[in-house]
Amino acid sequence: MEIVIKLSQFLLSLSLLIILHELGHFIPAKLFKTRVEKFYLFFDVKYSLLKKKIGETEYGIGWLPLGGYVKISGMIDESMDKEQMALPPQPWEFRSKPAWQRLIIMLGGVTVNFILAFIIYIGMAYAYGDSYIANADMKDGLLIENQAMINAGFKSGDKIVAVDGEKIVRFDKEISSKVILAKEVVIDRNGVEQTIKMPNDFVDQLSKVEKVPLVNIRIPFAITEVPAESLNKELKAKDIIVSLNGQKTKYSDEVKSILEKNKNKTIPAVVLRDQKEVPVNVIVSNAGKMGIYSGILGLQSLEKLGYYKITHQKYSFLESIPFGIQKGKDQLVGYGKQLKMIFNPETKAYKQVGGFKAIFDIFPSSWSWEVFWSITAILSIMLGVMNLLPIPALDGGHVMFLLFEIVSGKKPSDKFLENAQMVGFVLLISLLLFANGNDIYKAVIGK
Known part of the structure; x- marks a missing residue:
């Protein structure tokens, strides 16, 4: 399914894209009284799946889904x-x-x-408005788990201040695309600003590591399920681990780090359960795991717990026009930078050029x-x-x-x-x- x-x-x-693109040729051709012989979605090599002639134009659907075309009389x-x-x-x-x-x-x-x-x-x-976290509210920095980012010099807890001289005002899903195309990134690490020079072949390096987000918000360790075979019977679904082995654990990455250092041990912990702190003991396996399932909390839950202040921006129809135009301009400039990288052999970005499967994989399941x-x-x-x-x-x-x-x-x-x-x-x-x-x-x- x-x-x-x-x-x-x-x-x-x-x-949709093919039909509208070809319609962009069709309409002015008709306005200038130029004959259009064919208007096709997909290519009709040898035969068509569907076709019907209306006036001087044959409209149809071909069997080869590699594009579409309009055949204009007298055009090479x-x-x-x-x-x-x-x-x-x-x-x-x-x-x-x-x-x-x-x-x-x-x-x-x-x-x-x-x-x-x-x-x-x-x-x-x-229709959807906009939701984001102000960069100033990212008090404890970002979660960095992508190995290519770590190799470039980033660490969890870093806060991205600027990308190629552009100050980052808000954290949203666009920040990763900015980092991928960057030449240098200014970060705040423990209150001290540092500049990280991005490797020329960063895009190529990304293709060789586990596919995890470049940057992400830091979230608490929230338990979603405790399997029947788990030894940690004191833990329950919806628990949030707030302390482990005597150390405060506000974020999931802190929990994982402590577990890694306490393999084959039973250590004390404190969980937030029904808005109350409850002490429990946690059994850590020789792999540094608890034998439970953890999950990601939604932005609303994180906001209620006081982790982040989420800005929810709604736009009227008139307000959405300049916002949408600016978003389109940003995407256009960003894609232009991607093309520049692809045609630069030093970046090795050409190795990541994809065809129809790459486009297919973009869509969610x-x-x-x-x-x-x-x-x-x-x-x-x-x-x-x-x-x-x-x-x-x-x-x-x-x-x-x-x-x-x-x-x-x-x-x-x-x-x-x-x-x-x-x-x-x-x-x-x-x-x-x-x-x-x-x-x-x-x-x-x-x-």
Whole structure:
């Protein structure tokens, strides 16, 4: 059932993005009276799953889910329709339109992608609001369990002050993405500020360690279940360990550290049970465990216990507009930095480029509209940016040649455009094979 939910989200998001991207080409083409022969979700290699011709356009769904397309008359595209291009230009064809109209048609897809992302972020701000912890309230710092972060010089209890000169005002789920892309991070360790220079190959190092969050809030050790076979019968579900072996244990990482030092021992403890402190004895195994299950408390519970002050921000429709636009701008800039890292061999980030499986794995195994729209928004930005790359066969390649034509007044020959399209197509196939090859390699090798 979980894989069905993941697959449903993946296909719904992909289909939505493809249809709207192609609609971005379709609408201006129609406005400029340019004939659109086909409008397809997915590729119809040899045959279509569904198709219906309405007016001059055939609408359909192909069987190969690697994208989608609109076939515009008189345009050199992936169809490589040389027979049509050999005929005299017709008034309804793309090649007969002024360069500025062709430019608008080509930019329509990525424009829709960016607008969609901003609309989603505005809608999410209005529908869900925002919850965060002010960085000033992170009195005892963060939980650092990721080995790559530890290798870089971070420790549990560190408080992140600034990332690449940008002061961190609030702790939220965006902080990890900022750290991944950072060159240097300023931390507060026991009241003293230090600067940590991030390794050039940090992204590559992350792929080689256990996949745990880069940073997290520190939480109390809350017991969720005491199995029947556990020797610690004095412990109960919902207990929170507040003292162990005579030491105060406000956080889970402190409990784990004390257990590690007291293997094969019975030690005193104090638990918070029904808002009262209760003394108990704890039996520690030779593996440094108690034989119980612990869990994560929600933000509301942590707030009630006095661990953190959670700021819950609600936005009116008008207030959500600037917030959503700023969120979209931040994500756009962040993705631009990711691309820069990928094209820098020193970072080795290219090793982490993924294909369709990597995108599929982003989606959770349980349905959440908030998560779905959040992922769809960033994928929309990614699709827009990738399509703007100046590679023939992508929108960016067509835009590059159109800008040359507008500036120089000289239109590249059809033969040149055909050759460029073929080179671009080979590049795209190579990138597709590389990205999906990375997926297969990581699935087989495990890293």
